[in-house]
Structures are given as C-alpha cells and as structure tokens.
Ligand SMILES: [Zn+2]
C-alpha cells in the first residue's frame with residue numbers, strides 16, 4: 104500500500120508505504136498512527152489510515168494530467184500528419200492515442216481517497232462495491248471543516 108497524505112502535524116505532503124497493510128503509517132517529522140487492525144473490515148480498507156475517517160471514495164488511480172497529455176499528443180501528432188496530407192495516418196494516430204488512453208484507464212487500479220483529510224490510499228485491498236465520489240458526503244465534510252476552522256478562530260479559506 105502507498106498512502107499520499109498531508110501530515111496532520113507538520114502539514115507537509117508526505118508518502119507512507121507501510122511494510123504490511125496494517126502496519127503503522129507515519130511522517131518524517133515523527134508523527135505516526137498505528138491502528139491498522141481497526142482500519143480494515145473483512146480484509147478491505149474501511150477507514151482512512153491517516154485520520155480514521157470512515158468515509159472514503161473510490162477513484163481510478165490514474166493522474167488526470169496523464170490523460171490530458173495523451174489527448175494533446177494525439178492532437179499534435181495527427182495535425183502534423185494532416186499537414187503532410189496523410190489523412191488516414193492522422194486519423195489512425197488520433198484513434199491510437201484514444202485507445203491507449205482507454206486501455207490505461209481500464210488497467211490502472213483504483214484507489215481510496217479520504218473525504219476528511221484527502222489522503223490517497225493506493226494499491227490497497229478494497230471492497231469491490233466500494234462507493235464512488237459522492238458530492239453530498241463531500242459537502243458535509245466541507246462544512247464540518249469550515250465549522251471547526253471557525254471554532255479555532257481562524258478565517259475559513261476562500262475557495
Ligand atoms: Zn509530519
């Protein structure tokens with residue numbers, strides 16, 4: 104498992120790759136959390152390994168920037184072919200990149216993202232029916248965060 108998270112203590116973007124799925128996770132600054140056994144239910148990850156939040160959404164572990172890059176490359180290369188009067192090649196290139204994009208998307212695994220702290224759990228065991236992103240749940244966490252910021256006396260961030 105790989106977890107990409109923002110450390111709750113030092114605030115740095117950090118990555119943790121625990122020895123076993125249930126082993127402790129931690130940051131270079133010394134923060135660590137060792138509640139792995141409780142984070143799994145029936146072998147699937149059911150809680151955020153960073154903050155213990157039970158709401159996680161499932162999404163493709165596929166960086167959107169990479170998908171955009173393929174689309175852009177396809178367009179650039181096919182317009183080169185088009186300008187050299189090779190319409191069949193231009194079309195082939197476009198279709199090739201679209202196919203590559205689709206294949207990658209299909210074969211990349213899923214990851215689980217925490218609604219509360221946004222930690223990303225990659226290469227983890229998960230329930231096949233784990234729900235995808237839900238706007239209502241996200242909104243609930245957003246408001247909770249705002250309330251706790253107000254309580255802490257700091258201004259809510261404008262986003
Ligand atoms: Zn830290």
Ligand SMILES: [Zn+2]
Pocket residue numbers: 151152153154155156217218219220221222
């Ligand atoms: Zn979390």
